[in-house]
Amino acid sequence: MTGRITGAIAARVLGQLRHDHRTMALMLVVPCVLIALLWWVYSDAGTLFDRIGPQLLGIFGFVVMFLVTSITTLAERTSGTLERLFTLPMGKLDFLVGYGLAFGAVALVQGFLAAGLSVWVLGLDVEGGIGRLVLVAVLSGILGTALGLFVSAFARTEFQAVQFMPAFVLPQLLVCGLLVPRDQLPTVLEWISYVTPLSYAVDATSEVAAYPDWTAELTWDVLALVAFTVGALLLGSATLRRRTA
Numbered sequence: 224m225t226g227r228i229t230g231a232i233a234a235r236v237l238g239q240l241r242h243d244h245r246t247m248a249l250m251l252v253v254p255c256v257l258i259a260l261l262w263w264v265y266s267d268a269g270t271l272f273d274r275i276g277p278q279l280l281g282i283f284g285f286v287v288m289f290l291v292t293s294i295t296t297l298a299e300r301t302s303g304t305l306e307r308l309f310t311l312p313m314g315k316l317d318f319l320v321g322y323g324l325a326f327g328a329v330a331l332v333q334g335f336l337a338a339g340l341s342v343w344v345l346g347l348d349v350e351g352g353i354g355r356l357v358l359v360a361v362l363s364g365i366l367g368t369a370l371g372l373f374v375s376a377f378a379r380t381e382f383q384a385v386q387f388m389p390a391f392v393l394p395q396l397l398v399c400g401l402l403v404p405r406d407q408l409p410t411v412l413e414w415i416s417y418v419t420p421l422s423y424a425v426d427a428t429s430e431v432a433a434y435p436d437w438t439a440e441l442t443w444d445v446l447a448l449v450a451f452t453v454g455a456l457l458l459g460s461a462t463l464r465r466r467t468a
Contacts, residue, residue: 228313232321237328250291250329254283254337262345273348276341277356277428278401284333284364285424286392292326292371293384315460319372323365323456330364351431359431362448363424369455376462395421423447
């Protein structure tokens with residue numbers, strides 16, 4: 224992997240996104256709209272918004288970035304752009320990390336906007352402060368980006384890429400601790416939850432919401448998110464195809 228080439232890929236992707244207003248709206252506006260709708264739904268439910276708001280903040284970013292990245296990467300392959308790029312002195316990891324950096328920058332803006340709206344406008348009570356909440360939201364978004372890059376290799380059409388969301392993301396939603404605490408799940412499902420990336424995003428936001436200090440559990444969750452992200456990028460570099468047959 225070469226830093227100059229990786230940076231050029233990231234700049235190229237950011238340039239494309241800057242001119243794709245609908246995709247930018249999906250990544251930046253939709254999570255804010257969803258968190259505002261959640262606040263409205265629970266406006267008469269006491270502290271329920273404070274309990275699940277931080278968790279869903281991480282989930283919304285993860286899901287949106289997973290969906291957009293998987294479709295965008297597939298479009299690069301089906302249009303022949305990726306094959307043309309690989310005629311240049313560029314490795315697969317250059318491409319994937321460049322994409323990850325570009326979408327990571329978008330995830331940073333996304334996390335700041337959604338967390339800022341939640342805390343400063345909607346009154347979300349977060350003991351750990353908005354800085355840590357933004358950090359976890361950004362890590363969740365980057366994780367969604369990395370996993371989207373990975374699974375896009377297995378799709379031939381954009382419709383198939385969309386199908387990966389219910390097949391890959393929804394099962395994680397059921398066991399990540401959002402609906403039922405993970406230690407209250409059946410034993411098999413609890414063990415499965417330990418190998419699902421979204422579980423650590425939910426755990427990290429819960430830690431930030433509940434504790435004013437940085438905890439050992441939060442450190443473990445952050446390291447797990449980083450490890451899953453790196454692992455997804457490495458797997459993506461091994462499975463990425465230059466074109467769709």
